[in-house]
Amino acid sequence: MAAKIIPFPADARPAVQGAPRITDGGAAWNLIVELVPSEHTPARSATVQPDASLADLHRILARLFSWDASHNYFFSYGSCRFEDPELFAGHDRLSAQCRKIYSAADVPVSAVLTHKTDALFYVYDLVHTWELRISRDHAVPLEQFG
Numbered sequence: 001m002a003a004k005i006i007p008f009p010a011d012a013r014p015a016v017q018g019a020p021r022i023t024d025g026g027a028a029w030n031l032i033v034e035l036v037p038s039e040h041t042p043a044r045s046a047t048v049q050p051d052a053s054l055a056d057l058h059r060i061l062a063r064l065f066s067w068d069a070s071h072n073y074f075f076s077y078g079s080c081r082f083e084d085p086e087l088f089a090g091h092d093r094l095s096a097q098c099r100k101i102y103s104a105a106d107v108p109v110s111a112v113l114t115h116k117t118d119a120l121f122y123v124y125d126l127v128h129t130w131e132l133r134i135s136r137d138h139a140v141p142l143e144q145f146g
Contacts, residue, residue: 029050031048031134031136032044032135051110054082054107055085057104057109080102081102082107083103084104118136
């Protein structure tokens, strides 16, 4: 039986490095970031452009938590895993696609958090294992009247 190659949905990866990606009308997304488990830790928020890559989101999260961004990381969503580009480079790309593993630098945030109820998980520092749950903030901003 031959392995089935599963390309990332709708070929969401940009064809050319640095090519412009489709944005969500230019509106930034507010994300809710929670440590897992989050019993005693308040949630934090971050703002990101929907066309930013998951690798870009990693750098935002590192600043948000005052990490130096020197450790490996990965994101997970359902059965898909989005790895640190350096970690991903160690994989055979063909076999990685068979296992639904992608480079975080190739996937925009909007391709993963497509619905406001979706959650993306992030693990940083694979030795000490910091785990975060990331979701879109679906609160409606208040309009100014006057």
